[in-house]
Amino acid sequence: MSDASLHRLPDQLRGNLRLVFVGTAASTRSAKVGHYYAHPGNRFWRALHEAGITPRRYRPDEFAALLALGIGFTDLSKTGAGMDHEIARQSFDVIGFRAKIETYRPKTIAFTSKTAASLFYHKPTSAIALGRQAPPRGFPEVFVLPSPSGAASATWTLQPWRELAEWIAQT
Known part of the structure; x- marks a missing residue:
């Protein structure tokens, strides 16, 4: 079985x-x-x-259509599925993620949770702030967004998403 067939969701990535x-x-x-x-x-x-x-509300089954808007998707774990605490730590591939970003060179990346950002930055989630971050050297701009998961309702705010929208509109 190929690695791609083990992936829960396909990457939606291309250059720039x-x-x-x-x-x-x-x-x-x-x-x-x-x-x-x-x-x-x-x-x-x-x-x-x-x-x-986005100019309209897309449905989950339309995710591939966002490539036409210059928006892509990936995950730190391509083989795990479930809530973050259910995912085996060894399935998070930060090195592989960095390689993808260096290959495709997007202008901005946005982590859709503090947990994802904490894995990337190797910091506890309590040390991760929402919003624009200092990107690692040679990396694109980085934003951390509050998790859109219904399980994270207590910490939900749209404001960092709006800041991201303002940023990408300027670039």
Whole structure:
């Protein structure tokens, strides 16, 4: 079996994208249906439109259409699925993720949770702030967004998504 067939969700990447969203791993629902942010309680698609990043509200099954808008998708774990605490730590491939970003060179990356950013920066989630971050040397601009998962409702705010929309509109 090839590595690609083990992936829960296919990467949606190509050179010079305006923006790449980076999650930790597919949710159980997303893995089952094969679409990013597919759980009905997930705010991702609504937030994308309400923040002004997309001209309309897309559905999870339309995720591949966002490539035409210069927006791509990937996850730190391409083989795990479920809630973050259910994903085996060894399945998070930060080195592989860095290689993808260096290959495709998007203008901006946005982690869709503090957990994803904490894995990337090797810091506890409590040390990760929402919003624009200092990118590592040679890396594109980095934003950290609050998780759109329904399980993260207590910490939800659209403001960092709006800041991201303003940033990418300027670039």
